[in-house]
Amino acid sequence: MKTNPTSWSRGRIIAVIAGGLALLILIGVGVYGLIAGPHHSGGGPTGPAPAVTTPDTTGPATPKLLHVTPSGDPDEFARNVAARLFGWDTSSGLMPLDYTSVILEVGDPSGTEQAGLASDVAGYLPTREAWIELRKYATTQHLTIENSFVPEAWAQAVAQAQPGQLPAGSTAVTIEGTRHRTGVWNGDPVASEHSVSFTVFLACPPPAPKFSTGLCHVLRLSQLDNPLQ
Numbered sequence: 001m002k003t004n005p006t007s008w009s010r011g012r013i014i015a016v017i018a019g020g021l022a023l024l025i026l027i028g029v030g031v032y033g034l035i036a037g038p039h040h041s042g043g044g045p046t047g048p049a050p051a052v053t054t055p056d057t058t059g060p061a062t063p064k065l066l067h068v069t070p071s072g073d074p075d076e077f078a079r080n081v082a083a084r085l086f087g088w089d090t091s092s093g094l095m096p097l098d099y100t101s102v103i104l105e106v107g108d109p110s111g112t113e114q115a116g117l118a119s120d121v122a123g124y125l126p127t128r129e130a131w132i133e134l135r136k137y138a139t140t141q142h143l144t145i146e147n148s149f150v151p152e153a154w155a156q157a158v159a160q161a162q163p164g165q166l167p168a169g170s171t172a173v174t175i176e177g178t179r180h181r182t183g184v185w186n187g188d189p190v191a192s193e194h195s196v197s198f199t200v201f202l203a204c205p206p207p208a209p210k211f212s213t214g215l216c217h218v219l220r221l222s223q224l225d226n227p228l229q
Contacts, residue, residue, distance in 0.1 A: 063093040068106045070215045075148055077216035078173035078200040081106065085124055085221075086143035086179055086196075090135040096125040107218050108203075120221035124198075137183035143196070147176040151199065151228040169205040170219065174198070174227045199227040 068084045071077040081103065088099050100121045107117045126134060154172040176197045183190050199222035206214060222228060 063098075065094065065098060065102055067102055070106070072204055072214045072216060074150075074171050074202060074204050074216060075173055077204065078175060078202060079145055079148055081200055081202075081218055082143055082145060082148075082175045082177070082198075085121065086141055088125070089140045090131055091138045091140070096122075096128060096131055099125060103218060106216075109217055113219050116220055117218060124221070124224055134183070137185060137190075139181055139183040141179060141181045143177050143179055145175060145177040148173055150174075153228050167203040167205065167219070169216075170201070170203040172199050172201050172228055174229070175200065176227075196225060197227045198222050198224050 066084060066087065068077075069080045071080060084099075084102050088094070088096075100118060103121050104114060104118060107114050125131075151172055151174045157172075158166065174197065177195075179194045179196045181192045181194075201219040201221070202216050203219055204214075204216035
């Protein structure tokens with residue numbers, strides 16, 4: 001059934017998880033390395049300005065957002081969220097807030113955690129200014145997931161929780177994988193890879209008429225590269 005807004009708040013989940021799990025930080029800013037080539041002064045004969053890829057203007061292009069595929073399986077849903085969280089294209093005409101909306105669509109249906117989740121997602125996406133810079137290099141990103149599991153520490157969090165503190169079907173799934181970025185520098189393709197890990201806190205309540213569809217939804221995200229173990 002739907003989470004009672006009074007029974008689920010950022011303060012409560014932090015209290016539950018932080019009791020003996022002091023290393024978990026739910027809100028943080030992810031560190032992103034911009035794709036960049038050798039430093040040049042720009043504009044001169046020894047430092048030409050980086051090539052900017054412009055969209056094909058032969059026909060109208062409608063930016064298309066890929067949405068999180070619904071699932072009632074926690075591991076599968078967490079992987080679906082991770083794929084959308086790390087999958088973006090700066091040349092699509094979309095902005096970071098557009099990609100944020102995709103994650104919020106599958107957030108806490110009570111709305112209680114939406115603001116916190118939006119803040120969490122912001123730590124995974126480039127800022128607007130960085131996005132505009134990355135667009136000059138036609139930068140795209142995707143994630144290769146190598147492992148996903150319910151962290152052992154989650155059992156401790158559940159054991160410490162008081163009745164009603166955690167939503168029905170709540171769990172945590174830690175994702176480990178590789179973030180891939182590709183772009184264009186002075187007309188040449190460039191690429192970078194970076195190992196990442198993080199935890200998706202979610203709830204998959206059992207189906208109940210008029211109350212729940214039985215599908216999972218996202219509660220919060222850990223800080224990037226500071227997952228629950």
